[in-house]
Amino acid sequence: MKTKKYFLIAFLLTVIGNVVKAQQEIPNIADPRLDFTVVDIKGDSIKLSSLKGKVLLIDFWASWCGPCRSSNKQLVKLYSKYKDSGFEIFGISLDEEIKDWKKAVAKDKISWLQGIDDRGWDAMTAMKWNVQALPASFLVNKNGDVVAIDLEKNELESKVKELLGF
Amino acid sequence: MTAIIITVSATSQFTKASLQASGLTCSMCSKAVKVALEKVSFVQEVKVDIKSQEYSIVFKENADTDFDLLKKAVEDAGFSVASLKVTGNFSELSVSKDKHVQIAGKNFHFLNGNNQVLNGENTFTIVDKNFLSAKDYKKQSASSKMECVQTGKAGSCCSQEGISADARVYHVKV
Numbered sequence: 001m002k003t004k005k006y007f008l009i010a011f012l013l014t015v016i017g018n019v020v021k022a023q024q025e026i027p028n029i030a031d032p033r034l035d036f037t038v039v040d041i042k043g044d045s046i047k048l049s050s051l052k053g054k055v056l057l058i059d060f061w062a063s064w065c066g067p068c069r070s071s072n073k074q075l076v077k078l079y080s081k082y083k084d085s086g087f088e089i090f091g092i093s094l095d096e097e098i099k100d101w102k103k104a105v106a107k108d109k110i111s112w113l114q115g116i117d118d119r120g121w122d123a124m125t126a127m128k129w130n131v132q133a134l135p136a137s138f139l140v141n142k143n144g145d146v147v148a149i150d151l152e153k154n155e156l157e158s159k160v161k162e163l164l165g166f
Numbered sequence: 167m168t169a170i171i172i173t174v175s176a177t178s179q180f181t182k183a184s185l186q187a188s189g190l191t192c193s194m195c196s197k198a199v200k201v202a203l204e205k206v207s208f209v210q211e212v213k214v215d216i217k218s219q220e221y222s223i224v225f226k227e228n229a230d231t232d233f234d235l236l237k238k239a240v241e242d243a244g245f246s247v248a249s250l251k252v253t254g255n256f257s258e259l260s261v262s263k264d265k266h267v268q269i270a271g272k273n274f275h276f277l278n279g280n281n282q283v284l285n286g287e288n289t290f291t292i293v294d295k296n297f298l299s300a301k302d303y304k305k306q307s308a309s310s311k312m313e314c315v316q317t318g319k320a321g322s323c324c325s326q327e328g329i330s331a332d333a334r335v336y337h338v339k340v
Contacts, residue, residue, distance in 0.1 A: 064216045065195045096216065120214055121197050133196040 027138075027146040029056070036125045038092055038115030041102060046090065046115050049144070054088040055163040056140040057156070060131045062094045062120075063104035068135040072108040074153045078160065079112050085164050086142075088113060094123045094134070139163070178269045180231040180254035181287075183223045184215075188299070189245035194219060198243035206235050220249075231270060233292060233336060241296075248299055250292045252338075259284040261340055264310055266324045273320065273335040277309050282340070290338040294318050306339070 027034055035049045048058070059075065061068035079089055089112035095101040101116050117123035125131075129138065139148040139156065141163050148159055185203070187193040194216060203212045203221060208229035213222040225231050233252065240247050259267065261279035268274070277293060292298075293306040295318065307315045314323035320333040329335070 062195075062216075066192050067195060120216070121200055132198065134192075135195075 029058075029140055029144040029146075034128055036117075036128060038117050038125065040113065040115050041105060046113055048090065051088060051090060051113075051140075052144040053142055054086055054140075055082075055142060055160060057087075057089045057160075058129070058138040058140065059089055059091045060094065060126060060129070060136040061091060061134055063097075063100040064095070065134040069104070069108060071135050071137075071153075072104075072110060075112070076109055078153070078157060082160055082164065083112070085166075087160055087164060091115070092117055092123075092125050094118075094120050094126055096120050177257040178254060178259060179228060180252050180270055181225055183225070183233075183236065183250060183252045184218075185221045185223060185236060185240070185247060185251075186219060186249040187221065187240050187243075187245040188248040193245050196243075196245075199240055199245055202239040202243040203236065206239050208232070208235075232272070233297075234334070237296060247297050250297050251289050252292060253287060253289040255287055256284045259288075264312060266320075266327050266329060266335065273324075273329055273333055275310075275312070275314060275323070275335050275337045276340065277306065277315070277337055278339050284340070288340065290340055292336055292338055294337050306337075310337075 029035065030049045030052060035047065037045050037047045040046055057075075061071070063069070075089060079087070091110060091112060091114040093101045093104075093114070093116045095104075095116060096118050098116060098118060101118075105114055117125040129136070137150055138146050139151060139159060141147050147163070151159060187199045193199055194214065199221065200212050200214055203209055203223060208226050208231050209223055210226045211224040215222055223236070231252075233250065236250065237247050254269070256269070259269065260281065260283045261267065261276045262281045263276060263278055265279070266273055266275050274290075293303065295303050295307075295316075298306065312323045313321050314335050315337055318335060318337070319331070320329045320335050321331055323335070
């Protein structure tokens with residue numbers, strides 16, 4: 001009976017421990033383990049942590065990824081609707097061919113922040129964010145905390161509105 | 167005859183392969199296939215070639231190359247093999263239709279070939295079930311009447327050649 005009690009206490013402590021740990025471990029873009037810098041189409045650097053303060057969608061994609069290209073179409077609409085209210089998108093392409101990336105950016109009419117990490121699945125940015133499949137997106141609030149991952153377009157829009165305070 | 171087979175096994179070795187995966191979703195959009203292939207014991211390196219939609223696989227030197235394990239890795243990752251071409255270095259390897267040969271310790275049954283002798287680097291396409299699309303498999307397997315083409319096991323196909331009935335036989339085309 002006594003052993004059972006100890007087991008219960010040990011179990012509860014583990015659960016509480018994990019919950020506390022989970023609370024501490026909300027990923028934040030200011031965390032050096034998650035921060036990165038990529039170059040944009042003009043060759044200028046964009047640093048992830050510098051975007052803190054915006055409602056931000058971090059979007060990993062590639063020109064050869066069909067589902068990413070259809071997602072771009074949705075993002076174009078979302079971006080034009082909310083960009084003036086403090087919403088930003090930071091696209092990171094894993095394309096290995098820079099010209100393929102540039103072509104796709106032009107074709108999909110991408111006007112948001114856009115950088116390239118041209119090493120495919122070996123890209124450091126994708127490894128840092130543990131990206132296992134494309135597209136992969138992370139929604140970040142004004143404090144820099146990641147609040148949602150891979151939201152479907154309607155969920156994404158309502159969450160963006162909520163975070164912007166609409 | 168036996169002597170020739172032994173010579174072939176000792177000097178021939180598979181070195182690399184190119185694999186295409188297919189599935190319900192974009193297979194290149196997932197890291198799963200690459201990661202699974204990298205975990206196969208005899209695989210040295212896997213590169214994704216976006217243009218050709220292929221995984222280029224380099225084998226460890228003198229490793230036991232068991233192609234069924236590549237298929238299993240792709241399937242465990244949730245995809246299927248759409249094409250597997252294996253490349254190796256061969257020495258005086260004579261191939262002809264419906265002839266069984268042993269290469270690097272594995273049994274191979276050629277579905278084509280006209281007594282040609284292969285030397286140096288050559289590539290074979292594996293045409294066993296689940297190593298290509300169902301449609302292509304149907305087409306390829308029709309090119310031989312021998313039952314091992316259907317089962318991938320030696321069965322009674324090559325008992326005369328001293329290969330045991332339950333031995334795995336890979337069916338290939340040059």
